[in-house]
């Protein structure tokens with residue numbers, strides 16, 4: 001598809017076979033193709049508009065060299081701008097700079113992959129960084145959610161907070177942090193129930209959890225297949241709890257993953273990790289350049 | 299009432315609204331083009347625009363708004379529930395057990411997700427909630443063998459409806475898709491007409507990838523109908539319009555919450571009305587705010603819309 005986009009962009013400039021500086025008119029036509037490609041990749045419309053405007057500014061007046069066609073020149077400008085917008089080169093690691101036990105809070109919509117990702121992060125920190133990790137499920141909503149996390153903890157080879165029926169999520173969070181302090185854990189991962197961006201009561205609850213635990217990281221877990229609703233999700237969670245990082249799950253699918261750009265644009269928080277499978281080792285660092293290529297259909 | 303001419307600019311704003319609802323740029327353009335032919339240049343109020351656009355969309359959805367009705371001649375009517383990870387398959391099965399159980403049908407469920415952590419226990423809770431028996435195997439048991447045994451038992455016990463849960467799987471993973479095909483093959487050794495329905499569960503927050511999901515699941519396991527979940531959220535589920543346009547598969551049911559009663563038959567009118575909900579404002583304002591819509595106006599698919 002990147003080829004298609006470059007192909008289309010070349011098509012736009014066909015017949016012009018021009019050199020020299022790109023004119024406003026040339027670029028406007030090219031930007032129509034860029035807009036379509038991004039919408040097909042599920043980048044949210046307001047984010048697309050903003051991005052296209054910025055790229056247009058960069059492209060107008062750009063000198064096209066002999067060796068490169070105007071279409072390729074614009075494609076490169078778009079790709080570079082997209083990598084920038086996704087956070088530039090290089091991955092941003094988890095911030096664990098706090099006094100242990102360091103709390104990591106996991107939030108997101110229903111079914112986005114929070115519990116699985118909690119297990120993945122726990123495994124990674126335990127194996128790669130030799131951390132002593134405690135997994136705690138604050139999900140009192142979904143049937144068997146606490147058991148799910150307990151089973152994942154076992155698979156990950158880390159501890160999970162014993163399940164006590166009847167406690168509220170805030171009470172569980174307190175107990176998790178107490179246990180973490182008392183038993184000398186380095187990291188406490190707090191998995192929460194999925195919640196809708198418009199659910200005021202549950203947003204208030206996660207705010208209370210945050211106030212209680214003061215997490216070093218508040219990770220918003222987002223499905224790579226997410227469409228235009230990414231804007232609402234990003235805004236609502238960021239306003240409620242202040243997102244410090246994003247995890248994109250299901251990158252093993254064939255979705256183009258435009259939500260990555262929407263998330264980054266709306267929350268300003270870096271995308272820190274990606275999930276690429278159901279197994280606990282399927283967790284990777286985020287590579288902006290790969291995802292840029294994917295959004296444009298490389 | 300403020301009247302305004304439905305000009306190019308106004309139509310473009312409406313197209314943006316549809317794109318923001320996940321119809322996708324192509325289908326949004328198609329809908330607006332046909333809308334333009336009917337209404338261009340007319341003086342209209344916001345309410346008229348809202349109604350007319352909702353009608354336009356309802357017309358596309360009408361042919362696929364087909365209720366799910368278990369065939370009373372089948373004992374049991376076997377329903378295989380499939381979809382990518384986390385869309386709401388297990389929850390939908392629990393809700394269906396309640397929905398059809400309340401209609402006096404004898405419902406049984408099969409914990410066919412033998413893979414994900416605590417998937418069996420999750421369905422067992424739904425069994426307790428709805429009173430429908432849950433047939434489960436040992437952890438990591440073969441899902442196809444379990445489905446076969448369950449079908450045998452449900453037939454012996456005279457069940458009306460057998461709801462088979464499956465593990466979530468991405469459509470681009472051919473080994474996992476083959477596993478689904480195997481479940482079907484093995485069930486057919488007992489009843490060659492089974493499964494009688496294959497329901498693909500889609501999450502309303504999904505964007506354009508839903509088209510690929512439907513295409514592949516339909517091709518590999520012969521999906522007979524769709525269920526759209528999480529419509530109680532801010533996502534409009536506009537992808538359903540694109541799917542109706544591309545595949546014409548029945549949309550049977552929608553999920554509007556996490557509880558047992560949060561299942562509704564799919565209504566083309568209610569869905570379309572919810573989708574264009576606040577286009578009312580589109581025609582008044584200069585442009586779409588840079589950060590998307592206001593939160594408070596985004597409950598198009600609330601219970602009120604799906605009575």
Ligand SMILES: Nc1nc2c(ncn2[C@@H]2O[C@H](COP(=O)(O)OP(=O)(O)OP(=O)(O)O)[C@@H](O)[C@H]2O)c(=O)[nH]1
Pocket residue numbers: 108109110111112113114115116117139142145192193194195221249250251252253274275276277278282383384414466468
């Ligand atoms: N293919 C794939 N599946 C994933 C990935 N991450 C999670 N899953 C699957 O997605 C489904 C939902 O994951 P969960 O971890 O239960 O999601 P959740 O956000 O905790 O869900 P709720 O607690 O119900 O809100 C499960 O089937 C997981 O195995 C991923 O990166 N790739």
Ligand SMILES: Nc1nc2c(ncn2[C@@H]2O[C@H](COP(=O)(O)OP(=O)(O)OP(=O)(O)O)[C@@H](O)[C@H]2O)c(=O)[nH]1
Pocket residue numbers: 110111142194196381382383384385386387388389390411414417464465466467499527528529530531552553554555556560
């Ligand atoms: N708000 C809302 N949440 C829903 C709806 N349907 C399901 N959910 C939630 O979505 C999450 C995932 O639902 P599941 O039923 O476990 O999804 P699944 O497709 O079985 O997931 P896997 O088996 O892991 O692939 C749970 O937290 C459910 O409570 C719905 O209609 N509305």
Ligand SMILES: [K+]
Pocket residue numbers: 528529530531532533534596597598599600
């Ligand atoms: K909705």
Ligand SMILES: [Mg+2]
Pocket residue numbers: 114115116139145191192193194
């Ligand atoms: Mg969970």
Ligand SMILES: [Mg+2]
Pocket residue numbers: 387388389411417463464465466
């Ligand atoms: Mg399930």
